[in-house]
Amino acid sequence: MTAKASQPNLTLTAIRHKIPVYSWLALFLAMGLLGFASFQIQSTSSITFDETFYLNAGVRTVASGTLDPAICDCGVAPLPIIICYLPPLLLSRNEYRHEAWVGHENDPQLIILPRRLNTLLVGMPLLIVIWLWLGTKCGPAGASLGVLMTAASPTIQAHAALATTDLSFTLFGLLGILALAHYLEQPTWSRLGILAIAMAACLSAKYSGVFLFPVAGLMFLGRALRDQNVPPTNETSTNVPETSATPTIETSTEKSPLSSSISRRSQGWWPVVRQTFVTYTLLLLLVIPLWWAFHGFSFTGPLKNVPLEVTPPDSPWVEILGRGPWADWIMDQAHRRWKRPAPIAGVLFQYLHNKTGHTAFLIGETSLTGWRTYFPCTIGFKSTPSELILITLLLLGTIFLRLAGCISWSQLDFSRRCLWLSFAVLAALLLFARINIGHRYVLILYPLFIMLGIDTIFMIYHSFIVRFPNTSGTSKAEWPRVIFTLIGSLLLAMQLWSSWSIQPHPLSYFNGLCGGPEQGGRLLLDSNIDWGQDLPTLQKLLASEDSSKVALQYFGTALPTAYGIHADPTKALRRPLEDYELLAISVTHLGGLYVFGNDPYQKFRTWQPEARAGYSINLYRLDTPERKAAFAQAIQEHEKARAEYLLKQ
Template sequence: PINRQEPGWLCETVATKTALVRIIAVLLAMLHAALAITAAMEKSPTFDEPTHLTAGYSYWLKNDYRLDPENGNWPARWAALPLLWSRPAFPENAAWNRGDVGRVSEVFLYRNGNDSDRLMLQGRSMVAVVGGGLCLLIFFCSNRLFGPFGGLISELLAVFDPNLLAHSALVTSDVTAAFFFTAAAWSYSRLLRFLNARWFVITALSWSGLFLAKMSAAAFLLVASILVAVQLASHEPITLRVPAFEQRITGFWRKLIVVSGATAALLAVVVLAIWTSFTYRFCPFPQNTPARDVWNARWNACLSDRTALENVVGFARDHKLLPEAYLYGFAFTNKSAMFRPAFLDGDWSNTGFSSFFPRAFLYKTPIPVLLLLMAIGIAGFLRWRNAWKDGSIKTIGRDLTKLSPIWTLILVYSAFSLTSHLNIGHRHLLPIYPALFIACGACAYFFRTRSTMMLFAGAMLCWQIAESSFVRPDYLAYFNQVAAGPKNGYKHLVDSSLDWGQDPPALRSWIAQNPDRFGTGQLYLAYFGTALPEWYGIKAKSLPCDRSAPKLVPLEPGTYCISATVLQQVYSFRHGKWTRQYESDYHQVLARSIDESDLAHNESPTHDEDLQRLRFARLCAYLRHRDPIANVGNSILIFQLSQRELDQALYGPPAALVP
């Protein structure tokens, strides 16, 4: 009989209602997709979305792979699938001939007569389906490990996680990669125990999806190797089942032979899937197109260092082992990861920070998830300590084997992240979050009858839901209390961790709600993104952030709207802190370009690229020492500047150099 005085009776009740639990799980997954897509409807396309959607459409429409090959072929195709019904006009211009994906995507979405918002909604809706599927996958895995209640705990954490909600409706490959990393690890671990047609097909689909979703899929090979080692070291047999035949395989060498054969077959399927995705064609495009010259130059740059990995890629290209676009995408990703500007906690680097991802994880993981992980860690440690004292070493071994797809994925991918120089966003940690949520389901296993733990888990779930609700719809800009909340996120991380160009609609609303601020002053905008502000009715003078500006724009008193990534000067030509060398260079170009009579009014018509970049960098350095009057969407900072403050920013002693 169930003691209904204990909260644990709820676990038993839920466990006996299998159909009800599954219905709840499906409804929660649908809720996640709905929350993600409705929030995304209030946001403009983020930096990478136009290129992904345009590239995916070109794959279907043109059977051509010149655009954006470094990102996943499958996610781009999946997102662009609805466009085959609406058939928007596709630009075939000089940019297309060169393979200039940035220009092609801009024309496709904003200058070709297409409904940009509708196209983006269609693509985002497809990704939201993957996000909902990921929540169901998390439930399935946790349910198998820790029972129905554990499965629901894990799924609830995922459904309301701000980070998953932020990316579950963006036309990118991040959530898709998280789905396939989890599915590949789980299905392969099952295949290593139950080698049958069902698990082979599921594993083959998962592996194929992963290698077509993200170039970081190569890290999974180490996950698979560890899973094999765990299986071979365990005493559990492999149940081999084929039509009209079943046998239990035991012994190290016999298991190794069977596993090696199955894994080789899986890799063969992956190679076949890659060729299929590129329609069994080596060349990405017809050879007589101008894009070939561009690609040859890019190939030379990607293979310039002649490292061992680059030599392997070059060998595969020369012998046509895989489609050229796929190999180029891998080479490009590898090369770009070696040198990429990054910002972290007020510091800048060209090669990244070893502490970037640990700190990003600490800042952007909701506190209730961190507390649940700590509780599970303590409970697991106590369980293993008691088992060790009692001489039950096999208990530890069984636990490690049972949980191997979880801890291997977390450890390997975390280690992979620590060695990465590509510190552009917390989103690159998304593949470990499903495993973490699954691990949190263990609280239903460890503390099933303890009222205090049940109350603790319930409180953490309520906290998670509250965190998600308070930050909506600004999920991408979520930061926890360790980072002092979303309003202070720009002091810690930028780019896709916070400001990915998603907030022109929010800026438009803020401008409409504050018309009094623009009565006498100018409105300036320095925007980090690929969406067009004018598409959203924003009439502002564009601040010259780089050499592409047509002229030196006079800076006058008014309202300055600056994206967080631009404010931190991560990708500018004079990036990082304002230094004495920058100050010296600034005074030199001032002396060369502007005479004394122009200084007071800041109206020189001279077009000087150095002055343009240095002046804006100095302005940003000044503004970094001020608090904004508003923080729109937590990603666009608003400053009000008078003439006196402008003079101080451009000609006074720089605050960054004052002792």
């Protein structure tokens, strides 16, 4: 007899009555931990590269009274800006900002409230969603372990503290996945509406939310196949659509082989295709206008940017329509008459960006189109030991349960299927992505790792209880409970240690297996370690220095002067080169990324820095002839390359 791999699911109503006090305390402790860590990070972090754009776009939106077209034109989905930036900006008066990527002196004050709102309105709900799901699947112990591990994750903490789009996408992506499962459990019009709203919100948080479309299509197909194989019942409901695309009840998965065989022979594939097509079409008809509604039904300009006469052969318009009278007429009208809805502009930018690529860095190499191994490497480098163990247990544990006959795809409920399928689709999209510029792109995978990993651990635990009863013959053996309690406690203790050891710089976290954050700049750059966030720490280090003799090579959009730093930027040095005594350089530029010249600062990588501002800015004392010569050579190469670039422009 096959062992049942998991506990019966609790309903959300039952959670209030059945989950003990310690699990509620774990939730509140996790929320307090995330809030405290976020406050520490916010108080020591300058405005980051992307936050500058979001803040400026929010100011422009408030000043103009309409959604800033630059938001979607730059491929940014607007919902995080609407949630976190617009409320505080509506309460303050700011002049219209013409440059979207340039920082201002009052940015340190303006960014405080958007960051706090991101923590409260995005970070805290994410914890609650994870806690509720694990509570229904694994009980109070699993919910407690999962919510505390999530709150103590340096990756989650870093993005809960910063007002960026990545954690919003994680929250709304997870809600979209669970809304899909909620609909599939009992398809009704109301649940279809909830699913459409959740998907539209996910797409409006980040355009990567398109992953939900293949997930929904495949799950609809699976549901239609299951319905075809289940004998029909006489039960009906009045609150659902009459189409077979939205079944009226949740039918039993138990069926006789004979009735299933008869059903398959008599119905064939057409009902399956029809049900899937109708349901998917209904969903699209709901999602698309809701998606545009989250953009304020705004436009960003002509549907086609350039006139027909100057359309290049490799234009997406030509690739899709080809050339001919009708194609030329459509392209001409698209430029002169038709306007471009804001969501279309955002998706188009992301498509072209991914097609072109973006300069990326991985273990000393650069590439415009990235590597298939990039995101697996970022997970390996930037996950905590607990998270790596949990990922390993998830993969190996699933294989064990499958080989032992404890689980199969048909035995999983819809929420587990949706989570697993979403994980597979996201992994495939990430492996083939040509934009390899940050670990933050895999942020949504971490709740999936934690939820599915802990769920797998509890499946194994209950399998052991059934298979290895104690000497009294009961099914409540003590040794599996002791072992799994120790495993959970060890995972949580290691996670808390990882979180504590990196504070208040979790954005730069690298695990000890790859050398820690001190060696992170040799492995990954950009937002993996350096997003322009460490100016406050740099200001403290430079407090005892003569700022007029400090040269600053800074990667970021924040104004150093807004944080009390008056060093000379390397592109505008006011002294002879030999007069400078200290060089402060962001590790992104130190690694040769996004800097004019052919890796001009490479020689500095062979020397130990005098000090570090966090882990993103190194300080080098220019106190030897060799270092002064290396500095002069770097500046000369930098200036020459910059001048050549300006001439080309």
